[in-house]
Amino acid sequence: MGTNDNLKSLPLEDLHKAANARFGGFAGWSMPITYPLGVMKEHLHTREKAGLFDISHMQLFDVTGPGASTLLSRACPLDADSLQTGQSKYTFFLNEQAGILDDLIITRLGDDHFMVVANAGNAVSDEAHLREVAKGFDCKIDALDRVFLAIQGPQAADVLRKGGIAGTELAFMHGFEPKPGWFMSRSGYTGEDGFEIGLPADEARKLVAKLFADERVAWVGLAARDSLRLEAGLCLHGHDITPEIDPVDAGLTWTIAKPVREKAGFIGAKALLAKIAKGPGRKRVGLKPDSRQPVRSDSILVDTNGNTVGVVTSGGFGPSAGYPVAMGYVGKDFAPIGTQVFADVRGTRIALHVHSLPFTPHRYHKG
Incomplete structure (x- = not known):
């Protein structure tokens, strides 16, 4: 899997090269697949200590304005208004047939302020979809250019605490903005405790250096990210969930609260409710x-x-x-x-x- 001229490079690519990462193409990006530790040890290191993943290929959308919550409740099977400030929720963009266009995590950061984390492979189509649905709503969508890092594993919180990094008091599936331009949530894709941190590229290098001052931290590539999420039973969009698969067959209707179903104000509601009534x-x-x-x-x-x-x-x-x-x-x-x-x-x-x-x-x- 050699790098290809058409692939986008991560902002921290030089750090991965210095760490002797083996690169491969994924969702249009040249990504570190494994490091010299190897997929097996990287996987086990994450389960035992703290694995650091560069997930900057994923896309953050900042959604602000008086119509932000109404927009997100239309675009997703979600009651965005009922989210507490700081609360994150796993949800989807659905098409009219209730097929899953993408799975997302949405965090409420303020009364009229939400952060949407979308998958790399769908970043362009997600942005187009969200902007299309947003017509007629009083809100602004910003596709953020951020380095996005995930630190995952049972010692992740202690590593951040010892490094003097704020946010370790967060409960799982909660997020906040530690400082301007930063976004941090206690979440992940491994089944372990952990955090995802989005921040400007010029500040990211300092953060990485601080994290690696702790010997419990190791770079972990995309191959181990995949084995970790598979063991945890977590879906990969484009494989386990697709626009041809709905949340009913996928066993993901638990993400859609009863009041949201009853109100049926989201895209794909009619098809989804018919599907729920019929069963998988x-x-x-x-x-x-x-x-x-x-x-x-x-x-x-x-x-x-x-x-x-x-x-x-x-x-x-x-x-x-x-x-x-x-x-x-x-x-x-x-x-x-x-x-x-x-x-x-x-x-x-x-x-x-x-x-x-x-x-x-x-x-x-x-x-």
Whole structure:
């Protein structure tokens, strides 16, 4: 995976090169995939200490103005007005068919002020979508140019505390602006406690140097980020959730409060409510191969007679679980825990069992 001229470079790319990162293309960016520690050790380091991830490919949108909460409650199945200041919420942009255009985290920073964190691969389409929906609402959308860092793991809070960095008193899924141009939330994509910090590039280098003054911190690349989130049962947009998949089949309707459903003021509400009433046609499940061979995404799942019953959407090895892990969709008759299915891997049938999610327990800081 060599770097390509068409790929965007991270603002801190020189630091990753100095750390001997191996780069690869992801969502239009040249990203550090692994460091000399290697994916297995990077993964375990995050579970045991504190992993530092450069996630500057992700996009922050600052939404301000009297119409900000009304806009976000229209664009997402969310009651933005009911969020307390400092509270973050996992939500989506849906299309009219209730397909998931992107998954997001929205944090309320003030009465008329919200921060939206969107995925890299959808940054351009998300911005266009949000600006289109915003027509007629009294609000302003700023796509911020920030370095975005995630520090994740059981010792992350202590590292920040010892480094004199504010924000360690936050509860999980809460955020604030520690200083002008900065945004920080207690959240992440690993199943561990941790923080995500957006800040101007010229201040980011100082922060990185401060973090690395603590020997518990190590750079962790995209490969381990993927194995960590998969063990934690967290969805990757473009794989486990897509514009063709709705929150009902994905098992994500818990994110949509009853009053939001009843009001039905969001894009895709009609389709989503019909879908909720009907129930899922298929279900997102954990999958554990019976052998040591990982099963990759897009592998077709079949029953004992060879009939197609589903598809794998994410798969790999789970270093903390100690066995291969996967996630995918199966027909609801095949969704009960323990059901056996088979993946067709290059003509070889591999047996898997439906497994509960997550594969490794979440260890979020509840405050």
